[in-house]
Structures are given as structure tokens and as C-alpha cells.
Amino acid sequence: xxxxQKDKTTEEQILIAAKKVFVRDGMTGARMQDIADEAGxxxxxxxxxxxxxxxLFEVIFMEAANRLFPKINEIFTAELPLFEKIERxxxxxxxxxxxxxxxxxxVLNEIHRDPNYFLGKVWKGKxxxxxxxxxxxxxxxxxxxxxxxxxxxxxxxxxxxxxIFPFVAKPMLQKNMGMNEQQFRMVMEQRKTEIPRxxxxxxxx
Amino acid sequence: xxxxQKDKTTEEQILIAAKKVFVRDGMTGARMQDIADEAGxxxxxxxxxxxxxxxLFEVIFMEAANRLFPKINEIFTAELPLFEKIERxxxxxxxxxxxxxxxxxxVLNEIHRDPNYFLGKVWKGKxxxxxxxxxxxxxxxxxxxxxxxxxxxxxxxxxxxxxIFPFVAKPMLQKNMGMNEQQFRMVMEQRKTEIPRxxxxxxxx
DNA sequence: CGTCATTTTAACCAAATGGTTAACAAAAGT
DNA sequence: ACTTTTGTTAACCATTTGGTTAAAATGACG
Numbered sequence: 053x054x055x056x057q058k059d060k061t062t063e064e065q066i067l068i069a070a071k072k073v074f075v076r077d078g079m080t081g082a083r084m085q086d087i088a089d090e091a092g093x094x095x096x097x098x099x100x101x102x103x104x105x106x107x108l109f110e111v112i113f114m115e116a117a118n119r120l121f122p123k124i125n126e127i128f129t130a131e132l133p134l135f136e137k138i139e140r141x142x143x144x145x146x147x148x149x150x151x152x153x154x155x156x157x158x159v160l161n162e163i164h165r166d167p168n169y170f171l172g173k174v175w176k177g178k179x180x181x182x183x184x185x186x187x188x189x190x191x192x193x194x195x196x197x198x199x200x201x202x203x204x205x206x207x208x209x210x211x212x213x214x215x216i217f218p219f220v221a222k223p224m225l226q227k228n229m230g231m232n233e234q235q236f237r238m239v240m241e242q243r244k245t246e247i248p249r250x251x252x253x254x255x256x257x
Numbered sequence: 258x259x260x261x262q263k264d265k266t267t268e269e270q271i272l273i274a275a276k277k278v279f280v281r282d283g284m285t286g287a288r289m290q291d292i293a294d295e296a297g298x299x300x301x302x303x304x305x306x307x308x309x310x311x312x313l314f315e316v317i318f319m320e321a322a323n324r325l326f327p328k329i330n331e332i333f334t335a336e337l338p339l340f341e342k343i344e345r346x347x348x349x350x351x352x353x354x355x356x357x358x359x360x361x362x363x364v365l366n367e368i369h370r371d372p373n374y375f376l377g378k379v380w381k382g383k384x385x386x387x388x389x390x391x392x393x394x395x396x397x398x399x400x401x402x403x404x405x406x407x408x409x410x411x412x413x414x415x416x417x418x419x420x421i422f423p424f425v426a427k428p429m430l431q432k433n434m435g436m437n438e439q440q441f442r443m444v445m446e447q448r449k450t451e452i453p454r455x456x457x458x459x460x461x462x
Numbered sequence: 463c464g465t466c467a468t469t470t471t472a473a474c475c476a477a478a479t480g481g482t483t484a485a486c487a488a489a490a491g492t
Numbered sequence: 493a494c495t496t497t498t499g500t501t502a503a504c505c506a507t508t509t510g511g512t513t514a515a516a517a518t519g520a521c522g
Contacts, residue, residue: 062469062470077285077370078283078285078286080282080283080285080286081283081285081286081370083508083509083510084509084510084511085508085509085510093470093471094470094471094472095471095510095511096470096471096472096511096512096513097469097470097471098511099510099511099512100468100469100470103511104510104511105509105510105511154369157365157366157369160362160425160426160428160429161362161366163428163429163432164359164362164427164428165282165286167428167431167432168432170428170429170432171432175432175433181433183434200458202451202455203447203451205444206444206447206448206451206452206455209419209422209423209444209448210419210452210455212422212426213418213419213421213422213423214414214415214418214419216418216422216426217414217417217418217421217422217425218414218418220365220422220425221365221417221421222369223365223368223369223372223375224365224368224375226372227368227372227373227375227376227380228380228386229388239410239411239414242408242411243411243414246407246408246411247411247415250407250411250415250459250460251459253405253458253459253460254455254456254458254459255458267499267500288478288479288480289479289480289481290478290479290480298500298501299500299501299502300480300481300501301481301482301483301500301501301502302499302500302501303481304480304481304482305498305499305500306499309480309481310480310481
């Protein structure tokens with residue numbers, strides 16, 4: 053290609069395949085051959101486009117992490133009333149993750165596998181979350197008497213838990229409670245409003 | 258040994274080592290050599306006590322699953338007022354998982370890796386959860402007017418999420434929010450009472 | 463066309479890994 | 493004591509796996 057043709061087809065194919073396999077099997081479980089097969093190409097071609105497994109993984113992981121974390125960080129920095137912040141976060145985050153329901157488990161998993169890699173690659177400079185502002189906002193609302201005396205950190209953890217956990221536990225919910233794809237989507241759709249309602253009911257003075 | 262001596266030292270050593278390695282690296286990531294090293298024995302001895310990796314894994318996984326699930330099921334079947342049920346569950350479950358903080362991620366992970374294995378081995382006969390009773394109890398409380406009109410399934414999911422998720426996200430919380438082991442323990446200790454308070458504040462009429 | 467860079471492939475390689483074998487040590491049973 | 497069973501080890505094997513090589517297509521461009 054002279055400069056940059058429109059058809060990155062092969063590289064794109066690889067990235068799509070790699071994402072699928074990595075998210076499904078994790079860094080250790082993923083096999084280069086599987087990715088090659090999934091992309092419909094030769095295994096050597098993988099190393100032609102991406103030097104090695106680690107490099108390829110990094111691209112996929114970074115893309116996943118950079119999709120999940122900035123949205124969380126938004127609620128820390130946004131200039132919005134607390135309740136509205138909570139409502140928008142739950143709605144937007146569930147919408148976001150709905151497109152890739154297995155991303156959270158994948159990311160959590162890899163952080164668990166190598167916390168320092170995560171710290172160095174993802175957290176370095178880029179969108180470093182500053183919870184302080186959000187926590188301070190909660191303290192402020194407590195002072196003005198709009199919400200009860202709840203510990204800010206727990207409120208934050210509660211919101212994140214209720215929003216993210218169902219995705220992490222998705223296979224269990226499906227196998228255990230006999231939830232099919234359709235039902236899962238419906239329940240998560242409900243949770244966009246159920247979680248904020250649940251939280252606000254709990255903390256409003 | 259004549260019948261069953263008191264020193265199952267070797268087998269116990271293996272199980273301790275296997276648990277450590279499997280929970281840390283998962284089924285695919287775990288290496289038999291690592292387990293052998295961790296147990297301070299020869300690799301062949303592993304296969305002497307446990308036929309193969311899968312068999313050894315099964316023992317570890319089943320033990321983990323059978324530690325985590327029955328407690329959840331308890332809240333479905335227990336004969337207790339709703340609020341008390343919630344309080345006791347959060348307290349007991351956090352206490353339980355605190356002893357093995359990485360078990361939830363491990364189990365969730367393996368269910369994700371092979372949902373049918375989980376369904377067949379763990380869910381088969383043994384302690385099959387019946388959420389119906391718990392959900393019915395919530396409906397009943399709604400009818401008597403002690404709690405608001407919340408969807409039972411969401412209440413259940415909320416409680417499980419807030420209780421379990423922090424353990425799944427533990428490495429992230431530690432690396433991100435700069436939480437050390439001591440702080441994590443303290444926060445989880447608080448959550449034993451914070452979560453029930455949060456829930457009850459939200460749903461009590 | 464012919465040349466040069468880019469893309470793609472088949473064959474290959476070294477290391478890692480799950481698992482086996484056969485021999486050896488230590489008890490247990492007699 | 494000696495025979496048998498149980499526990500343990502070093503060496504080995506077959507397969508898998510990430511990665512390389514060299515050659516063949518493919519295409520850009522004069």
C-alpha cells in the first residue's frame with residue numbers, strides 16, 4: 053500500500069479475532085493458532101503484523117481498558133448534581149458494557165494476573181481516576197443535608213458493584229437462574245433505572 | 258497405611274499447593290510443575306495422587322464452589338424475617354470469603370470458561386439453589402407493606418453484587434485506589450453492616 | 463514487461479508442558 | 493528375615509505452543 057489504504061482488512065480481521073479469543077480465553081488461555089484460525093489466516097501472518105503474543109495482547113487489553121475506565125472516571129470529574137450523576141452513570145455504563153458483556157471479567161482477570169502490568173500500562177498518565185472530587189461531592193451533599201450520612205467510599209463501591217457485577221457473573225446467572233440472553237438483556241435494561249432508584253431511595257435524606 | 262493414618266501430609270500438601278496455584282493462575286494458567294514445586298515434591302508424585310490435571314482441578318474447584326454456593330442458598334431457604342436475613346447474609350458471607358478473598362474471581366472465571374462443566378459437576382443434585390422462596394418472601398413483605406415496591410430479582414442481585422464484587426475487584430481497588438491489605442480488610446469489615454443498612458434504608462416503606 | 467516492496471504461506475524449531483516408565487526407598491505384613 | 497505394598501524420584505516421551513525462516517504470491521510503478 054502506498055500510504056494507508058482504506059482496507060486494513062487483514063489487520064482488522066486479526067484484531068477482531070484476537071479480541072474474541074483473548075476475551076474468551078484470557079491471556080494465558082488464548083492460543084495464537086486459534087486467533088489465526090478465527091481470522092482465517094496463517095499463524096505466521098500474525099507475527100508479521102504483531103511481533104508476538106504479548107504485543108497483540110497489549111493492543112487488545114489497552115483497548116478494552118480504555119473503553120471501560122474513562123467512563124468511570126467521568127463521574128468523578130463531571131459537573132453535575134449527585135443524583136443526576138448516579139443516574140447517568142448507571143445508564144451510560146450499562147449501555148456501554150452491553151456491547152461487550154465479557155469485557156469486565158476479562159479486564160478484572162488480567163489485572164488479577166499481573167497487577168503491575170496494569171498499573172504501568174493502563175494507569176500510566178492516561179485518565180488516572182481521581183475519586184477525591186466525587187467523594188468530596190458526597191461529603192458536600194451530606195453537609196447540605198440532601199443525603200444521609202453514608203460513607204462516600206461505600207456509596208461508590210455500591211454503585212460500581214451493582215452496575216458491573218452482573219456482567220462478571222453473567223455466565224453464572226444464565227446457568228444457575230436459567231436466564232437466557234434475551235432475559236439477561238431485559239434485566240440489565242431495567243437496571244439502568246433500578247440501580248439509581250435503589251441508591252437514591254437509600255441515601256436521600 | 259493400614260486404614261487411614263493421621264498424616265495425610267503429602268496429599269494435604271498437594272491440595273494446599275494446588276489450591277494456591279489454581280486460584281492464582283486458573284485452570285489453563287496453572288502448571289503442574291508449579292504445583293509440584295509449591296508442594297515441595299516431584300511432579301510424578303502429583304500424578305500418583307491425582308490421575309491428571311483435570312482430576313486435581315476438579316477437587317479444588319468443587320471445594321471452592323461448595324464453600325461459596327451453599328451459603329448463598331441459605332438465604333433462600335432460611336426461616337427468618339427479610340431484614341434479618343439480609344443482615345446475616347452480608348455478615349456471614351463477607352466473613353466466609355475473607356478467608357479466601359480470591360475464590361469468587363476464581364469460580365466465576367471457571368464458570369465462564371466452561372459453563373457446562375459447572376452445571377454438570379457443581380449444580381448436579383447438590384444444593385441446587387431455589388431462589389423462588391426468597392423472591393416469594395420479598396413479594397410477601399411488599400404485600401404487607403413493610404417494604405417498597407422493588408423487583409425481587411433486582412434486590413437479590415443488588416445484595417449479591419455489593420457483597421461479592423469488591424472481592425472480584427480487589428486487585429483493582431488495591432492498585433487503583435491505592436488500598437493496602439489492611440485498608441481492604443477494614444473496608445470489608447465495615448461493609449458487613451454498611452450493605453444491610455444501605456439496602457434496608459432503600460427498601461423499607 | 464520487469465523490478466521492487468509488501469503480503470502470505472508452508473515447513474520448521476526450540477522450549478514448555480502434561481503425562482509415563484522404571485527403578486528405588488520405606489513401611490507394613492507375614 | 494523377606495515379601496508385598498505404598499511412596500518417591502529421575503529420566504524420558506509425545507504433544508502443544510510461541511515463534512522463525514525462506515520461499516512464493518501479490519501488487520505497485522517505472
